[in-house]
Amino acid sequence: MEAILNINGLSKRYGKVKALNNLSLQINRGDIYGILGPNGSGKTTTLGILLGVLNADSGSYSWNGKAPSKYDRKNIGSLIETPNFYPYLTARQNLSIVCKVKEVDESEVDSVLSIVDLINRADSKFKTFSLGMKQRLAIASALLGNPETLVLDEPTNGLDPQGIAEIRTIILDLAKEGKTIIMASHILDEVEKTCTHVAVLKLGNLLTYGPIQSVLNNQEQIVVASENLDGLKLTLSQIDGVSNIQQVGNKLSLMLATGKDSSYLNKSLFDKGIILSEISIQKPDLEANFLELIK
Amino acid sequence: MLDLLKIEYKKLIPYSTFWVIFGLFFLFTPIVFYGFGQVKIDAFPIDFATMYKFPNVWNNITYIASWFNLLIGMLLVILICNEFSFKTYRQQVIDGHSKADFIISKILLMSSFSLLSTLYLFIIGFFFGSFSGGEAPFLTDIKYLLIYFIQSLGYMSLGLIMAVLIRSSALSIILFICSIFVESIIRLLVPDNLAQFFPMKIISNLTPFPSPGGVQVANMNGVITEAISLNTTLIIAIIYIFSFWGISYVILTKKDIN
Numbered sequence: 137m138e139a140i141l142n143i144n145g146l147s148k149r150y151g152k153v154k155a156l157n158n159l160s161l162q163i164n165r166g167d168i169y170g171i172l173g174p175n176g177s178g179k180t181t182t183l184g185i186l187l188g189v190l191n192a193d194s195g196s197y198s199w200n201g202k203a204p205s206k207y208d209r210k211n212i213g214s215l216i217e218t219p220n221f222y223p224y225l226t227a228r229q230n231l232s233i234v235c236k237v238k239e240v241d242e243s244e245v246d247s248v249l250s251i252v253d254l255i256n257r258a259d260s261k262f263k264t265f266s267l268g269m270k271q272r273l274a275i276a277s278a279l280l281g282n283p284e285t286l287v288l289d290e291p292t293n294g295l296d297p298q299g300i301a302e303i304r305t306i307i308l309d310l311a312k313e314g315k316t317i318i319m320a321s322h323i324l325d326e327v328e329k330t331c332t333h334v335a336v337l338k339l340g341n342l343l344t345y346g347p348i349q350s351v352l353n354n355q356e357q358i359v360v361a362s363e364n365l366d367g368l369k370l371t372l373s374q375i376d377g378v379s380n381i382q383q384v385g386n387k388l389s390l391m392l393a394t395g396k397d398s399s400y401l402n403k404s405l406f407d408k409g410i411i412l413s414e415i416s417i418q419k420p421d422l423e424a425n426f427l428e429l430i431k
Numbered sequence: 432m433l434d435l436l437k438i439e440y441k442k443l444i445p446y447s448t449f450w451v452i453f454g455l456f457f458l459f460t461p462i463v464f465y466g467f468g469q470v471k472i473d474a475f476p477i478d479f480a481t482m483y484k485f486p487n488v489w490n491n492i493t494y495i496a497s498w499f500n501l502l503i504g505m506l507l508v509i510l511i512c513n514e515f516s517f518k519t520y521r522q523q524v525i526d527g528h529s530k531a532d533f534i535i536s537k538i539l540l541m542s543s544f545s546l547l548s549t550l551y552l553f554i555i556g557f558f559f560g561s562f563s564g565g566e567a568p569f570l571t572d573i574k575y576l577l578i579y580f581i582q583s584l585g586y587m588s589l590g591l592i593m594a595v596l597i598r599s600s601a602l603s604i605i606l607f608i609c610s611i612f613v614e615s616i617i618r619l620l621v622p623d624n625l626a627q628f629f630p631m632k633i634i635s636n637l638t639p640f641p642s643p644g645g646v647q648v649a650n651m652n653g654v655i656t657e658a659i660s661l662n663t664t665l666i667i668a669i670i671y672i673f674s675f676w677g678i679s680y681v682i683l684t685k686k687d688i689n
Contacts, residue, residue, distance in 0.1 A: 188525070209526065
């Protein structure tokens with residue numbers, strides 16, 4: 137796989153506070169990489185360094201294997217925290233300035249405004265926009281020049297549920313086009329629904345990283361119950377593909393190897409003479425996993 | 432380079448404060464200039480009889496116009512501080528400008544302001560001179576326009592430093608004006624031969640007090656001191672301007688963009 141971004145030992149301090157401690161990470165082409173962590177974990181600091189607005193104290197990074205320069209940034213679509221535009225300019229005037237900065241043809245302005253559904257408000261001043269519209273304009277701006285890589289920091293911050301859903305749809309559509317997306321978030325649900333990979337930060341330290349399933353262990357759990365709980369427990373341990381048997385109250389939870397499903401389990405138990413009084417599939421409690429991780 | 436200036440004017444043309452401040456400058460300069468010739472304050476060492484005539488008109492109009500340099504300087508401070516408060520400086524770095532691009536943009540912008548006001552003074556001066564006549568051809572002493580151009584760059588360059596250092600409009604404007612007065616107080620405390628090299632002194636001396644006896648340089652109290660020649664003043668002023676630009680760039684590169 138081709139690395140889009142290499143981060144080697146980045147560190148950054150604000151006075152006594154260590155905002156980022158020796159972060160190393162590789163992000164490959166086509167990844168949807170979530171940077172997850174509570175507030176103050178160093179997510180925005182990391183993205184700020186990668187986009188040239190913060191100076192790192194030590195360490196280095198490279199986009200596409202080259203030393204950082206303003207020319208990489210022209211080919212990255214970014215949305216960092218709040219949308220930053222001139223309040224007294226219209227949406228179209230604001231984007232036309234971005235086009236000039238990114239050296240992109242101004243004819244793209246109308247098409248990106250259509251993508252985010254702001255074309256009817258193209259000639260309204262930015263200051264008249266609602267928060268959701270401002271955020272959508274920022275996404276439109278990030279799409280100018282059809283960049284291969286997008287860097288998004290808390291893209292749904294402060295939006296209402298409908299706005300969040302809209303932004304998510306846009307991000308997933310972009311992902312389908314094969315773009316590389318790097319997304320910082322403190323909302324687990326958001327990362328889980330959109331990302332392929334995740335890195336978890338806490339107080340500037342990288343706790344863990346990798347494909348999202350392996351990091352957050354989002355395998356489904358099966359919960360079973362029977363009159364004879366001890367017999368059930370014993371029999372379960374003899375069934376092929378069953379792992380992680382745990383007692384929860386008067387029920388048992390377990391995990392099944394990939395390829396095995398609940399009907400396989402039910403049948404195997406029935407064959408061994410165990411009748412289940414209950415069998416249910418439980419979505420994994422990512423929240424609990426995540427909280428466990430950052431404890 | 433030209434693209435950077437184009438971006439600046441895309442931001443500027445729809446911005447009403449720009450039109451108001453340049454409007455005030457365009458309106459007040461000829462009115463005040465005309466008014467001075469009518470009121471004829473005795474204490475002013477201006478030869479009112481030849482005030483509007485070539486070649487004196489160039490020295491006089493640039494002297495009057497230099498009072499409004501602070502106005503244009505304030506506009507520049509507001510424009511730069513806007514980039515910080517709207518976070519558009521940060522956004523433009525993220526989108527692919529370097530910190531140097533930012534400083535170069537602002538230098539181009541202030542140069543265009545200086546050029547605009549100098550051209551305007553040329554038109555006003557030419558207008559007054561043509562109606563009043565005079566012994567000299569109109570190009571005589573037109574160097575005052577060039578000197579005015581440098582002076583107005585000088586004030587704006589000081590504004591640039593204040594803006595990148597402080598980043599808030601109101602505070603930067605206050606410090607921009609205060610620094611000029613504070614310097615003049617400090618100058619009273621140091622020997623004259625040192626005081627005359629202070630940056631604001633040098634820059635304000637570029638449009639010298641016009642007097643019937645020719646070009647003489649007077650200090651704040653009107654006492655004529657041993658003057659540095661206008662050419663030397665010009666060279667020192669240019670050195671100051673380049674240093675202000677350099678210092679502003681260093682301030683920007685050292686600071687994180689929040």
